[in-house]
Amino acid sequence: MPERKSFLKQIAEDFSRLSAGGKGAALGFGLGLLLVIFGLWRTLFIILLTVIGYLLGFRIIFRYGSVREFLDKLFPPGFFR
Secondary structure: OHHHHHHHHHHHHHHHOOOHHHHHHHHHHHHHHHHHHHOHHHHHHHHHHHHHHHHHHHHHHHHHOOHHHHHHHHOOOOOOO
């Protein structure tokens, strides 16, 4: 598992060093690959769920500070400890 973390970390570092054109090309390639593999509607569904997950996660972290605080408000206190 540690090799996987370092691999993903390396990919994230490499992506952050790309220029704006390089990032756009990489995202375009990824989108094109998704379209070829899954088709238009399934790709749009994946993108929609990704955006919803991002927005919900952002709201939870922004409002509550952490997911644990959100879960403590949602469920009985100490349920996840």
